[in-house]
Amino acid sequence: MNDNNSIYNLTKREKEIMNILWDSDKPLMAAEIACKGKNLTINTVRAVLTKLSSMDLILVTGVEYSGTVLSRCYQPSQSKKIYNMQKFVDSFLSEGLSTSNLVATLLEKEHDTTRYMQELDELERLVNEKKEKLKDKKTCD
Numbered sequence: 001m002n003d004n005n006s007i008y009n010l011t012k013r014e015k016e017i018m019n020i021l022w023d024s025d026k027p028l029m030a031a032e033i034a035c036k037g038k039n040l041t042i043n044t045v046r047a048v049l050t051k052l053s054s055m056d057l058i059l060v061t062g063v064e065y066s067g068t069v070l071s072r073c074y075q076p077s078q079s080k081k082i083y084n085m086q087k088f089v090d091s092f093l094s095e096g097l098s099t100s101n102l103v104a105t106l107l108e109k110e111h112d113t114t115r116y117m118q119e120l121d122e123l124e125r126l127v128n129e130k131k132e133k134l135k136d137k138k139t140c141d
Contacts, residue, residue, distance in 0.1 A: 007055045008087040016040070017048050018057065022080040027061040027073035049074055057083075 004062045010018065020036045021028060030049060034040045052058045053074075078085075092102050103123065110116045 006090070007057055008090055013040075013044060013048050014052060017045065017052065018076065019080075020081075021058060021074060021076045024075075025076040029064060029066050029071040029073055031066050031071065057116070 002057045016037055017033055017040075020033050028036075030042055030045045033049075034042045037045070042047075049058065053060070056058060057077055058074045059077050061075050062073045063070050063074055065071070079084075089102065093099070107116070110119060
């Protein structure tokens with residue numbers, strides 16, 4: 001599904017603001033984000049923050065004084081690494097490819113035999129865990 005409203009189809013400004021938030025070691029106020037961006041106005045930042053919030057990509061973590069005005073503080077709802085991984089998986093699955101295709105493709109890139117075996121063991125453990133959860137769910141239905 002390549003719809004334009006996907007959380008993975010961010011505009012240039014949305015990406016810029018997300019990168020500012022991901023690169024920060026603390027939650028930021030809109031004014032702080034505007035200062036860190038390239039040609040970002042406070043009004044643009046506020047509008048983008050509203051959109052990112054509606055997409056559940058950012059969280060309001062509190063309220064602080066900015067001068068004499070109370071301002072919300074924002075942080076990403078997930079790390080950049082997790083976001084990019086989910087974006088990759090979403091893209092792969094939107095092409096109609098299966099989870100097993102994805103895993104097989106990733107495993108083909110592993111050339112270290114020891115690590116390859118560890119990955120297979122871990123996958124086997126995860127598959128068995130998922131099967132058990134599905135069995136438990138079936139008995140509850």
